[in-house]
Structure formats: C-alpha cells, structure tokens
Amino acid sequence: MPELNAEPSIIDVPGGKVIAEHVGRVATGSTAMSVAHMKAPAGWSEPAQRPDFDEVTLVVAGTVLVEHDAGTTEVHAGQSIVTRAGERVRYSTGDAGAEYVAICAPAFAPDTVHREDEA
Secondary structure, three states: OOOOOOOOEEEEOHHHOEEEEEEOOOOOOOOOOEEEEEEEOOOOEOOOEOOOOEEEEEEEEEEEEEEEOOEEEEEEOOOEEEEOOOOOEEEEEEEEEEEEEEEEEOOOOHHHHOEOOOO
8 A cells, every 4th residue: 555654754964954854764664765855055065975775866956966986977957867886976066055856775874875084
C-alpha cells in the first residue's frame, strides 16, 4: 500500500543548509535509498567526500558546483548530475545559493559519506 510522508524530517547541519529528508534512515528507516530536499545559502560548501553511495543531485533553483578529479561542473536549475560511489566530490553553491533534491542509493549515512577533514 502506498505510504504518504506528509512531513519530512528536518536534519540540522552547519553552514545554514536546511535538509528535509522525505525518505531515508532518519525519516522512514530506509537503508536502500534516501531522498532529501535541500536549501543551501550563497557561498555554502562542505568538505570533499568519497561516499559509499551513488547520488543524483537535481537542482530546482540556483547553482550547485560539483568539484571532482576532472574539474568543476556547474549544475543549474533544471539540470541534474550523477556521482558514483567511490568518486571524490565536493559540493558548494553559487552566488545565489541553491535549492536541490539529493537522491542517494543506498541511503545517505554519516558513516558512509567519508568526508575529508576541513583544513
């Protein structure tokens, strides 16, 4: 039977980013997949990571910058990018910030993202 998730779980993170998880370990207990609606302010960034999951980032508004071994890819509203498990990536936002949806398989977990220490 279909399950309505009427209210996502809000996950506190530093840097002014708001995460509203609709499916995942926090919101539904799912380990297979996570789906989160993100809002990040202008100039937001996080440390580089080498996660154990594939991730689709679908940008709704603004620009998400994805740094990787081959350079930096700008992902604008209406575009998406797929990163694969084991790839080193670093996410940040452009001058206007960004609103985006992140879909991870298997589900995001703090112990599977493998973020590098901030310098």
